[in-house]
Amino acid sequence: MNTQARLSLNLVQLETWVEAAKSRSDQGSLPTYIPQLAMVSPKAFAVQVLDCQGNCYLLGNADLRFSLMSVVKPFLLLYMLVELGADRIFAQVGMEPSDYPFNSLEQLQADGGWPRNPMINSGAIALSALLPGPDGQTRCQVLSDWLNHWGGCSLQLDYDTLNSVRSAPNSRNDAITTELYHRGTISDAIAAIDAYNHICCLSATVEDLAKLGMLLLQPPQPSWIEPCRQVKALMMTCGLYEASSRFAVQVGVPTKSGVSGVMLSVIPGWGAIACYSPPLDDTGNSVAGLFLIQEIVRSLNLSIFN
Numbered sequence: 641m642n643t644q645a646r647l648s649l650n651l652v653q654l655e656t657w658v659e660a661a662k663s664r665s666d667q668g669s670l671p672t673y674i675p676q677l678a679m680v681s682p683k684a685f686a687v688q689v690l691d692c693q694g695n696c697y698l699l700g701n702a703d704l705r706f707s708l709m710s711v712v713k714p715f716l717l718l719y720m721l722v723e724l725g726a727d728r729i730f731a732q733v734g735m736e737p738s739d740y741p742f743n744s745l746e747q748l749q750a751d752g753g754w755p756r757n758p759m760i761n762s763g764a765i766a767l768s769a770l771l772p773g774p775d776g777q778t779r780c781q782v783l784s785d786w787l788n789h790w791g792g793c794s795l796q797l798d799y800d801t802l803n804s805v806r807s808a809p810n811s812r813n814d815a816i817t818t819e820l821y822h823r824g825t826i827s828d829a830i831a832a833i834d835a836y837n838h839i840c841c842l843s844a845t846v847e848d849l850a851k852l853g854m855l856l857l858q859p860p861q862p863s864w865i866e867p868c869r870q871v872k873a874l875m876m877t878c879g880l881y882e883a884s885s886r887f888a889v890q891v892g893v894p895t896k897s898g899v900s901g902v903m904l905s906v907i908p909g910w911g912a913i914a915c916y917s918p919p920l921d922d923t924g925n926s927v928a929g930l931f932l933i934q935e936i937v938r939s940l941n942l943s944i945f946n
């Protein structure tokens with residue numbers, strides 16, 4: 641039970657926190673390994689907060705579309721848990737935090753080819769192998785149709801970013817995929833990495849993302865309650881890679897980041913915070929996003945551990 645009352649948001653406060661967060665973004669840098677992500681404006685910014693009463697707070701550029709990158713991972717996991725069931729999925733990937741960065745081959749090798757969790761690249765590539773369809777495009781369409789239907793959002797494949805991903809071979813992801821294949825975790829390496837690359841390049845606005853967050857907070861069917869709970873637990877323990885534990889202690893809400901600079905927090909009983917600001921810290925998390933979520937959560941007593 642919460643001993644401290646949770647407060648509601650107002651736009652004036654949000655503006656103050658946004659300005660403070662934006663001023664910190666020059667401490668971060670844009671990723672260069674996907675050329676398209678290095679071409680965006682580091683000043684680009686948008687945030688949408690949707691609460692469980694249906695109130696919506698939006699600041700920044702509402703029309704801005706960005707690729708989900710790793711923020712698609714909780715939703716790939718949700719699809720898998722709902723459609724294939726927890727037994728099948730947790731035979732394919734673990735539920736332990738990772739000690740190494742999100743694209744670590746060493747972690748996968750140390751674990752004998754069994755991905756630590758679905759929030760890192762190895763885990764998401766292993767789950768992409770279970771999406772139905774012959775190729776990445778079809779598999780991505782299956783996932784985006786499903787999410788658009790249930791989330792009431794409009795995810796679209798961003799071909800420019802997909803072409804950019806393909807233009808700069810990612811030796812780490814390729815090596816992870818090869819390892820998964822050789823250890824027998826996946827049987828079709830090409831379809832798995834192709835599907836993974838496609839789904840990371842689904843694009844959204846902060847509104848789309850906040851709606852997806854609400855899906856985790858307000859499961860549309862009773863059978864989704866357990867999958868949604870499991871996804872939120874894994875966002876809390878693994879969503880920010882090596883920074884997950886620190887963020888859980890210091891802030892305390894399930895959160896997922898993506899290398900495009902996107903962040904999503906879901907706060908049971910309260911609402912969702914979707915934020916986009918491209919400059920990243922060393923772990924690959926948005927500098928402004930981390931700060932903004934921390935300010936909102938602390939100021940309004942939203943930690944799930946209160």
Ligand SMILES: NC(=O)CC[C@H](N)C(=O)O
Pocket residue numbers: 708709710711742743761813840897898899900924
């Ligand atoms: N952290 C991320 O967002 C990683 C996603 C990106 N597509 C990659 O594989 O590197």
